[in-house]
Amino acid sequence: MKKIHNQFLILFLIFTTTISCKAQTIPLNTYIENIPLNAYLKDLNNELVPYIGTYQTTMDDKQITLYITKEDHKYFDLDDIKFYKDVLIVRYTVKNSSGVILQNTQNMNFNTMLEKDLIYSRRTRPDISTILFSYKGTNCGVGHGTIYLKKINDTQISWRYYAETTETYNGKCPSTADTTIYLPEGENLIFNKL
Secondary structure (H helix, E strand, C coil), X not given: CHHHHHHHHHXXXXXXXXXXXXXXXXXXXCCHHHCCCCEEEECCCCCCHHHCEEEEEEEXXXXXXXXXXXXXXXXXXXXXXXXXXXXXXXXXEEECCCCCEEEECCCCCCCCXXXXXXXXXXXXXXXXXEEEEEECCCHHXXXXXXXXEEEEECCEEEEEECCCCCCCCCCXXXXXXXXXXXXXXXXXXXXXXX
C-alpha cells in the first residue's frame, strides 16, 4: 500500500511540475509587463524562422555579411523582470573593398543579453513582415540602437538602422578603444540571401 502511495505521489509531482511549466510558456510577442516571473516567451507561430540564414550586401565600398540564427530559451534579467525568450541573434562581418575585415562577430558566443556587439530580436511585427532588433553597440556602447529587418521575399531582407550614440560621453572608455560604427546606417538597404 505504501509503495502505491509513493508511486502516486511521484506521478502527482511530475504532473504538477509539467502543468506549471506549460503554464509559463506564453506567445513570443506578449508584452513584458504582462508576463509572470521566469516565463518562457516561445516562438509558437514560427515567426522567427523565415529570417534564419546568411545575407550579404555592399554599401560604401564595404561588404557586410549577416549570419542570422535562432536561439531558443535565452535568459533575460531586466532587474525586476526575469524571463526566457526565443530570439534571433545576428552575427556579422564587415570588410573593406580590399577584403580586409574591419569587424567580425561571426564566431562570438554571447553568454548574456547585455554584451557589446550583440544584436538580438526584440519584437516581431508579422503584420508588416518586420522584426525589431536591439543592438548593444560596439566598444563603450557606441552605436547602440534599434535595427529593423523587413522580409521582402524568400531571398531578400531590408535593413534600417541609425545609431543612437555616436561617441562616448564619460571618461570610462579607454582612449585606445575602437569606437567606429562599422554597421551600415540608413534605411532600405537590401541584403540578399546566400
